Amino acid sequence: MTAPAPRLLVLGGTAEGRALAAACATRPGLETISSLAGRTSAPLLPHGPVRVGGFGGADGLASFLRSERITAVVDATHPFAATMTDNAVTASAAAGVPLLVLRRPGWTERPGDDWRRVPSIEAAAALLPRLGGRVFLTTGRQTIGAFAGVDECWFLARSVEPPAPPMPARLEVVLDRGPFTVEGERRLLAGHRIDVLVTKDSGGGAAKLTAARDRGIPVLLIDRPPAPAAEQVATVEAALSWLAGLGY
Ligand code: NAP
Numbered sequence: 001m002t003a004p005a006p007r008l009l010v011l012g013g014t015a016e017g018r019a020l021a022a023a024c025a026t027r028p029g030l031e032t033i034s035s036l037a038g039r040t041s042a043p044l045l046p047h048g049p050v051r052v053g054g055f056g057g058a059d060g061l062a063s064f065l066r067s068e069r070i071t072a073v074v075d076a077t078h079p080f081a082a083t084m085t086d087n088a089v090t091a092s093a094a095a096g097v098p099l100l101v102l103r104r105p106g107w108t109e110r111p112g113d114d115w116r117r118v119p120s121i122e123a124a125a126a127l128l129p130r131l132g133g134r135v136f137l138t139t140g141r142q143t144i145g146a147f148a149g150v151d152e153c154w155f156l157a158r159s160v161e162p163p164a165p166p167m168p169a170r171l172e173v174v175l176d177r178g179p180f181t182v183e184g185e186r187r188l189l190a191g192h193r194i195d196v197l198v199t200k201d202s203g204g205g206a207a208k209l210t211a212a213r214d215r216g217i218p219v220l221l222i223d224r225p226p227a228p229a230a231e232q233v234a235t236v237e238a239a240l241s242w243l244a245g246l247g248y
Contacts, residue, residue, distance in 0.1 A: 006248045008032045011088060013039070013202070016102050017076035021046035030248045032117055035067070037084070040160050044177075057080055061091035069092045070095075072246055074239055075230070076102040080200050082225035088122045089230050094146075098246065101232040102239045104203040108223055113209070114218040117201075121146040124198055124220050129153060131218050133197030136189060138208060139200050139222065144168070156192050185211035196220060 010017050012034045024032040025047050034046035037055045055061040065073070075088040085101060092099035109115050116131065118124045121143045128135060129152040135145060136176060141159040148166035155171045157163065163173060174188075187206045190193070197212045199218045212219050233239055 003134045004069055004071055006030045006072070006246070007068065007070050008248065009065065009068070009073045010034045010046070011073065011077045011084060012036055012076045014076055014078050014104075015042075016104060016236055018044060018046045019103065020074060020076055020239055021048055021105075023222075023236060023240055024048075024248075025245070027243070027248060030243070033070075037081075042073050044071055055087070055091075058087040058090035058094070061087050063143045064204070065091060065095040065097050072243065072248070073101055074243075075099065075228075076239075079103050079106070079202060079224050084227075085228045085230075089228050092230075094125065097210055099230050100239060100242045101228050101230045103232055103234060103237070106201040106203045107206060107209060107221070110213070112213045114216070115221050116218060117221050117223055119223050121222060124222055125150055128196065128198065128220060131220060132194075134193050134195050136192070136194040136208070139198055154192065156188075159189040180205065180207045182207045182214075183208045186214060188213050189217070199221075200224075 003123045006029060007029060009031060010021050013036050017034060021032050021034045024030055032048050034050045036043055036050060036052045055064050072087060073092050075085050077084045088099055102234045118127060125146050128150055133153055135153045135155045137155050137157040144157055144163040147165045147168050147175050151169055157171060158174045158176055160177045189211050196218050197208060200222045203222050
């Protein structure tokens with residue numbers, strides 16, 4: 001029996017997912033399909049074929065893997081996309097398809113930083129009023145509702161798409177997408193007299209953390225969800241080596 005044609009599914013929505021899809025396009029014989037959740041109206045599209053929208057849970061993803069004859073999956077979703085990653089682990093096992101999780105490393109505190117780590121968005125909202133009154137909120141549109149009851153604080157929230165209610169009463173929204181520069185972040189913090197930054201421990205570009213350190217303001221950092229029960233690498237190069245190990 002001949003081996004099935006190599007067909008890779010990249011679960012994306014990140015710079016790493018796009019970089020991996022672009023790199024895979026140069027591998028002869030390897031077909032790569034990228035998948036996006038469809039959260040943003042004008043997403044940055046990966047190179048090559050792209051499908052958009054949920055699969056319908058782990059069962060839906062397992063059916064997709066079988067019907068599309070997928071032979072390997074790389075989960076390159078954002079470190080906080082925990083539901084998608086859990087589904088990828090379950091579905092890949094059910095369909096007998098090898099899975100790799102590609103996650104950029106989280107951030108590490110440096111001298112001059114004043115970081116408070118919390119386990120969840122809710123814990124961040126509870127602690128926030130004790131740290132500052134003018135907040136730069138960078139945790140994403142879907143999490144703004146968790147801060148709706150924090151009436152002591154004024155918020156500058158940055159997101160790619162406009163947030164929907166519930167929202168904090170005193171809120172200004174800036175619609176923007178990274179990468180951001182340290183100089184730009186410094187200007188934003190100074191211009192709005194920000195005295196505390198709230199962020200997920202997403203990893204990657206750290207301009208806002210550098211700007212917060214320079215201004216001597218505290219950072220409320222939300223810890224990542226637990227690591228998935230799957231093989232994990234931190235770079236696109238390591239993911240390409242894993243694929244090479246499969247013969248792709
Ligand atoms: P999530 O909570 O883990 O996933 C919720 C559901 O959305 C999943 O069960 C799945 O629906 C669908 N989904 C998520 N990612 C998908 C993908 N790449 N392709 C197809 N369906 C997907 O995910 P999330 O945190 O909302 O993130 C959604 C997307 O935004 C991901 O692609 C992620 O990489 C990107 N993103 C997330 C963040 C963040 O902070 N969470 C930041 C930047 C980018 P079904 O169950 O129906 O399959």
